[in-house]
Amino acid sequence: MTNGPLLQVEHLTVSFDDFKAIDDLSLTLEPQSVRVLIGPNGAGKSTLLDAIIGRVRPSAGRIVLRGTDITRMPAHRIVRAGICRKFQTPGLLDSLTVYENLALADARGRGWRAALRTRPTRDQQVRTEQILQLTGLTAERHRPAGRLAHGQKQWLEIGMVVASDAELLLLDEPAAGMSHGEREQTADLVQRLTTRHSVLVIDHDMAFVERLRAPVSVLHMGRLLKEGTLQEVRQDPQVRAVYLGRADELECDCA
Numbered sequence: 362m363t364n365g366p367l368l369q370v371e372h373l374t375v376s377f378d379d380f381k382a383i384d385d386l387s388l389t390l391e392p393q394s395v396r397v398l399i400g401p402n403g404a405g406k407s408t409l410l411d412a413i414i415g416r417v418r419p420s421a422g423r424i425v426l427r428g429t430d431i432t433r434m435p436a437h438r439i440v441r442a443g444i445c446r447k448f449q450t451p452g453l454l455d456s457l458t459v460y461e462n463l464a465l466a467d468a469r470g471r472g473w474r475a476a477l478r479t480r481p482t483r484d485q486q487v488r489t490e491q492i493l494q495l496t497g498l499t500a501e502r503h504r505p506a507g508r509l510a511h512g513q514k515q516w517l518e519i520g521m522v523v524a525s526d527a528e529l530l531l532l533d534e535p536a537a538g539m540s541h542g543e544r545e546q547t548a549d550l551v552q553r554l555t556t557r558h559s560v561l562v563i564d565h566d567m568a569f570v571e572r573l574r575a576p577v578s579v580l581h582m583g584r585l586l587k588e589g590t591l592q593e594v595r596q597d598p599q600v601r602a603v604y605l606g607r608a609d610e611l612e613c614d615c616a
């Protein structure tokens with residue numbers, strides 16, 4: 362691994378017709394670290410992830426991964442360069458077991474069809490076992506994914522992103538719809554990912570963000586409004602103004 366940031370987003374703009382969903386946005390992410398993106402609905406958080414994985418094309422600016430400009434790379438090459446994304450909506454194969462979903466995610470690099478025909482290597486089996494442990498799903502390994510509880514489905518999806526072995530993981534609202542306890546477990550899981558990965562994570566829940574203990578970037582109307590610790594950003598007058606009338610969203614029941 363080279364020194365310096367893992368990801369650099371430089372003066373990025375993404376336009377849909379005349380509307381700038383991302384507007385001159387810059388941010389960096391260090392290796393083996395977490396950064397949280399917060400901001401009101403429509404702020405451009407998911408669009409930023411779309412741009413990073415090549416799903417939408419920026420009209421200006423650059424995205425640099427480990428020193429390589431990936432701004433105009435086709436999406437499949439960006440995946441190969443080491444970025445994997447969990448979407449806001451689930452992408453599990455419900456009829457396959459937890460173990461099979463993880464094994465397939467691991468095999469995606471060589472294609473699903475090849476993966477379904479061939480047996481996983483010993484290394485892949487070991488990795489899948491590790492991810493079952495990491496995500497707390499060992500006891501559920503033989504269950505069809507469709508029969509998991511909501512929180513467990515989200516953990517399985519995080520596990521599938523981890524199984525891709527991408528250096529940079531993009532998680533869009535991984536704790537959405539979870540109970541308080543599940544959200545805490547999810548924050549701890551995301552923290553544990555930094556032993557191997559960097560994580561850019563979007564979430565609205567401040568208790569979850571607090572527990573992550575990670576730097577926060579606040580987006581508003583496609584622009585970076587503020588960066589800092591959660592304490593710093595939630596005390597910032599501009600941030601509070603953006604959440605005006607919904608300031609309780611910036612609070613949490615944590616210490």
Ligand SMILES: Nc1ncnc2c1ncn2[C@@H]1O[C@H](COP(=O)(O)OP(=O)(O)OP(=O)(O)O)[C@@H](O)[C@H]1O
Pocket residue numbers: 377382400401402403404405406407408409
């Ligand atoms: N493909 C698209 N075409 C046109 N407009 C789009 C497209 N994708 C997103 N937008 C617009 O860009 C803006 C940013 O959307 P985005 O989904 O990035 O917001 P977000 O911060 O993820 O919001 P949320 O918290 O609701 O998930 C919104 O106004 C949205 O309507």
Ligand SMILES: [Mg+2]
Pocket residue numbers: 406407408449533
């Ligand atoms: Mg979104």
